[in-house]
Amino acid sequence: RDGYGRARRLRMRGKVVEMFYHAYDNYMAYAFPHDELKPLTKGFTDSLSELGNLNLEHLPQDYNGSALTLVESLSSLVVLGNLTEFDRGVSWLSENLTFDVDARVNLFECNIRLLGGLISAHILAKDYSSQNKDGVYQNQLLHLAENLGSRFLPAFETPTGLPYAWINLKYGVMENETTETSTSGCGSLILEMGALSRLTGDPRYEAAALRALRKLWSMRSSLNLVGSTLDVLSGNWIEYSSGIGAGVDSFYEYLIKAYILFGSDEYWDMFHSAYLAVQKYFRHGPWYHEADIRTGEATHWQLTSLQAFWPGVQVC
Ligand SMILES: *[C@@H]1O[C@H](CO)[C@@H](O)[C@H](O)[C@H]1NC(C)=O
Ligand SMILES: *[C@@H]1O[C@H](CO)[C@@H](O)[C@H](O)[C@H]1NC(C)=O
Ligand SMILES: *[C@@H]1O[C@H](CO)[C@@H](O)[C@H](O)[C@H]1NC(C)=O
Ligand SMILES: *[C@@H]1O[C@H](CO)[C@@H](O)[C@H](O)[C@H]1NC(C)=O
Numbered sequence: 635r636d637g638y639g640r641a642r643r644l645r646m647r648g649k650v651v652e653m654f655y656h657a658y659d660n661y662m663a664y665a666f667p668h669d670e671l672k673p674l675t676k677g678f679t680d681s682l683s684e685l686g687n688l689n690l691e692h693l694p695q696d697y698n699g700s701a702l703t704l705v706e707s708l709s710s711l712v713v714l715g716n717l718t719e720f721d722r723g724v725s726w727l728s729e730n731l732t733f734d735v736d737a738r739v740n741l742f743e744c745n746i747r748l749l750g751g752l753i754s755a756h757i758l759a760k761d762y763s764s765q766n767k768d769g770v771y772q773n774q775l776l777h778l779a780e781n782l783g784s785r786f787l788p789a790f791e792t793p794t795g796l797p798y799a800w801i802n803l804k805y806g807v808m809e810n811e812t813t814e815t816s817t818s819g820c821g822s823l824i825l826e827m828g829a830l831s832r833l834t835g836d837p838r839y840e841a842a843a844l845r846a847l848r849k850l851w852s853m854r855s856s857l858n859l860v861g862s863t864l865d866v867l868s869g870n871w872i873e874y875s876s877g878i879g880a881g882v883d884s885f886y887e888y889l890i891k892a893y894i895l896f897g898s899d900e901y902w903d904m905f906h907s908a909y910l911a912v913q914k915y916f917r918h919g920p921w922y923h924e925a926d927i928r929t930g931e932a933t934h935w936q937l938t939s940l941q942a943f944w945p946g947v948q949v950c
Pocket of ligand 3: 729
């Protein structure tokens, strides 16, 4: 009746598993411990530090990346029931991953991918890890996550509490660093940093992310809309035109997820106000355009893949 009988579901499931191993095994064969596989050339890219840094400034010659794809694959390995491979990954990371590198990385990307990956893998390892080297999982991934999180903190040392978009993992904020960042960059930190504080008992991560989020929310227009780029020193908007896609998307996603994860009404109130404003000013039939946050008037159409998360938020 639904077109998805048992046989078809199993076939689709098998396809997903096959696709996962196709990607994972080739990453491990050709790119690991670098960040990502370049599938056409069988090369690799250290995307965390290369992002927005195409001339690879401030990168040591022998930089080998942060095994990003492995970190991001750990939770999938558990979902697929491959605890042997999961344990192997956890052991490798425990022994070999270090963040004491002279690499300028994007705080947002590093948070959602690396810190988020480590924290989720830590929670899964606590539940499932069976045959780690010493027989027991000893919170190694949490220690790595804490080490990484502590390297984020200097980014938040601004008059506004809004974090710089870029941080050098070894040296903190670089001289003459750009003070421009995006709404996503300031508003998509609370899940990982909040979880890190709850897991370690060190309140600094959650406090920094929450301060930034509150400041960001305080900058909303009288229509309850937020812009897309801003200056972290002045706390002023740079780009007043915004929508639900690039530069803003995960801000909305994190508000509702923070409410679900931490249960605080503050997140729900922010989400609810922001959501109603989006539906009122950005929505046009089934689509969403960009608008000026001061007037609510449409600026331009920009339909992108990043907007596709919105229905997911709506069914949350
Ligand atoms: C990166 O990998 C190369 C080749 O395996 C190795 O010689 C080098 O020591 C590694 N760099 C670091 C920082 O570990
Ligand atoms: C787990 O993953 C590894 C690497 O792809 C593979 O060799 C192994 O067969 C997998 N184990 C199971 C139970 O699927
Ligand atoms: C750490 O990396 C080294 C060098 O690549 C490797 O020989 C070793 O097995 C790794 N450790 C673990 C636990 O996998
Ligand atoms: C930072 O900017 C100042 C003033 O423009 C300049 O003199 C200095 O060389 C810059 N420092 C770096 C590391 O680029």
